[in-house]
Amino acid sequence: MKIAIYGYGNLGRGVELAVAQNPDTELFGVFTRRAPETVKTVLDSTKVYAASDITRYKSDIDVLVICGGSATDLPKMTPALAADFNVIDSFDTHADIPKHYAAVDAAAKQAGKIAVISVGWDPGMFSLNRLYANAILPDGKDYTFWGKGVSQGHSDAIRRIEGVADARQYTCPVQAALDSVRAGENPDLTTREKHTRLCYVVAKEGADKARIEREIKTMPKYFSDYDTTVNFITQEELDRDHKGIPHGGFVIRTGQTGINGAHKHVIEYSLKLDSNPEFTASVLVAFARAAYRMNTRGETGCKTAFDVAPVDLCAMNRDEIIAHML
């Protein structure tokens, strides 16, 4: 199966590495809006093409993994590219998914292609776990916690404050809240009770640190609803201790069965990831495999992780899977 990457940032590099880890996938190349000769790939063998040339390679690519941003790139790219390719994206603006779905579905159906949208870990694996747990325990309550992990959006927001040279923000789940949920106490949790925000900030020389800290902590939407800790460190410390992009989180459903709900159950799924983009890329490649198989069987249109039979995600054949994994 030949996979191509459209858009080459952290996620695209992750896909490049993930394709190399899978026995049945091969990388056709990377498509970029930059000048191809200026792009340095992770692997020497990776070919780089101009994004504008992509339709020339329609018959060479089985699945295209679109690695663009959800705010402006994917709403345009995914429907456009679904007219010529089986595509996968990681569209993650939860509120806009139905709109994105409709646009992509129309394009993919018209073209006889498959598009799988919103693949990754949230949306993606976390969504799947919410669905399975809800199907099993109709009488229950869902909780999602994120972290400890780097939020790129919050780090960027801090960097836009005057006097800030660099910054890294971690989202952290509150342990007491997790413990209460796991104990089946079904707490109603406010935003503040679920997560804290931990910031490492490099101030420019002479900047007013007290003002920076105040601006962070009172920033609406991003920080004002949270307990936020601000640590000022040097650029050297930031580069040494906070260069990674770890993330993760927890999806928990607690529910009850039996007479008068006598029996409580806790279903928990958790991820602890050293590299958010590399893990997301690994999920994308598994769903690229499924997309190709589904389209080969004649299926078309927009799909989500919910529509994919798990057997289609795995390189092993079905008999082996049933014999060894069931």
Next chain:
Amino acid sequence: MKIAIYGYGNLGRGVELAVAQNPDTELFGVFTRRAPETVKTVLDSTKVYAASDITRYKSDIDVLVICGGSATDLPKMTPALAADFNVIDSFDTHADIPKHYAAVDAAAKQAGKIAVISVGWDPGMFSLNRLYANAILPDGKDYTFWGKGVSQGHSDAIRRIEGVADARQYTCPVQAALDSVRAGENPDLTTREKHTRLCYVVAKEGADKARIEREIKTMPKYFSDYDTTVNFITQEELDRDHKGIPHGGFVIRTGQTGINGAHKHVIEYSLKLDSNPEFTASVLVAFARAAYRMNTRGETGCKTAFDVAPVDLCAMNRDEIIAHML
């Protein structure tokens, strides 16, 4: 959707209760090999029929949930009943699944019915989590831990020892092993290092407790490969403190991505269940829904949890699911 139960023990009672929790399922009734009038159901409204009469109700039942034992019941019952009904079972003898699969597949295909086998939490939800995690992280290692929970088979084995009036055995995961796995240390664990066995035993009056304890701890297969603790208690204590059937466990895959496997990831799924049979029954009912939907679309033959698109498990419609759970 009309569901019927074939076989009425703990699992059958769990299905009876689970059907009542789901808005789109209705219980046709219970089929038993006992005299129907001697069977007391959990819910007053439940009708009881003779198992031998079941084919009379072919057109009244959408899915039959077969609640028999894996050792002798299911290998006969599931293929036989798949000739007339869409069926679900919880066949859990892992090594014999391919054989069971083949027999059920032939019968279901011939009849134009769907059969979903080996549904529950292990096999079932644990299998699904092994598959998803393997598909995402091809370079990694799987771990499954069970417990803390009651093993019926081990409890029965103790009860067969001379001088034992009653017994309850708990399988317990070893915390140090779990910690090592979660820390990404990729340990190679022996049977003894993964689980301990905790026994509560009621001795008959005058029985030799030292001999009973020795016989338990040295019993091949069941106990000799484990660190086993034996506590003698009274029947009153057993009835008061150990009447439940809790269980649960952990499926963990650790793996790496990136250049030279630079980034480690931990995927963990865990269950903590107050009632093993009620939870298993809840999983069965969700897959009964999927089986019915798949058969309505024309699919036939033997399926496993791996073959079922998650969207088919849930009572909500697909648009709602995409809008609210993705």
